[in-house]
Amino acid sequence: MKRVGYWINIARNKKPNLEDQKEIFRNAGIDLVRFDIDKPLTEQGPFDLILHKCNGLMVAAKDGNSTAQFQINNIKDYIEKNPGCILVNKFEHIQPLLNRYYQYQLVHDPLLSSDSPFFVPSFVNLTTADVQSNIQKLREANVTYPFICKPIVAQGNNDSHLMSIIFDENGLKDIQPPCVAQSFINHNAVLYKVYIVGDKQFIVEKPSVKNLSPKSQATIKFDASKLNRSNSLTEWVQDKTRFTPDNDRIKEICFIIQRQVKMDLFGIDVIIDCDNGRHAVIDINAFPGYEDVDNFGEVLCNHLINLMSCVETVSDDAVQYSDAEKKGPDNQKD
DSSP, X not given: OEEEEEEEOTTTOOSSOGGGGHHHHHHTTEXXXXXXXXXXXXXXXXXXXXXXEOHHHHHHHHTTOHHHHHHHHXXXXXXXXXXXXXXXXXXXXXXXXXXXXXXXXXXXXXXXHSSSSEEOOOXXXXXXXXXXXXXXXXXXXXXXXXEEEEXXXXXXXXXXXXXXXXXXXXXXXXXXXXXXXXXXOOOTTEEEEEEEETTEEXXXXXXOOOOOOOSOOXXXXXXXXGOOGGGOSSOOOSOOOOOOOOHHHHHHXXXXXXXXXXXXXXXXXXXXXXXXXXXXXXXEEESOOOTTSTTXXXXXXXXXXXXXXXXXXXXXXXXXXXXXXXXHHXXXXX
């Protein structure tokens, strides 16, 4: 029986709840174990695969939290001592996604360089509250009004969903750096969350901010995680043609981004520009909650089985190659 160790901060992340999925894994020949991240993993193994959601710990560790640093290093040390153990997702691949500016940089050029009509709305990193400096940066980056201000930290803390919409230069005094300013794209209040598990994609429609008028008004502040259709912040501007997501385009977006982020478990937020139907990527999340994916336990289990099977195949091929090499061409029979 294969052994998969996992760690998710249950107090912070209610989803996914893998404890409820243990029977699915057991029936597939996998012993799913939630390890104690505060104790050496060498004492809790062996593990064929380690699955983790340490986004919050990574943010805390980078900020100097010694406990979080120990916990992250606990997993890293085990992987270093057990190179045959698969890590999902790798820390070095998660790190760029925890910073909104870096994640946009990571996928901006690959999306533009493809032939498909995808894009990342214009964005800029704002590191100061100085109004004149920010006016210059916004112009240089072609960020237009209204724009949305997002905390630089994309995941892992309580403030990552606290955003504001700024309509003109009078609102620049409300900027709280460090943050990313990104041109707001009218999208008929519809957001498409795309959940990725390996080579599979699941598209779920969610409510979003209603279309915005470019007229001047006071800055709007909101918690993006609590948006629903009854409090979409603003009045509708003139209703526009509703574009539906193109599944082939979504798959292509996933392929392009997955090639950049090099991860098995992640999510993408996509909106469709209601003026031209172009698909815009506005957020990428490492290991989202998957609460909207039916049978997530089975999907995840099958994917992890495939990962472990691939490692076994590579290992078997390496052994066969090594044996053949030892025999040499003169010792091999026809």
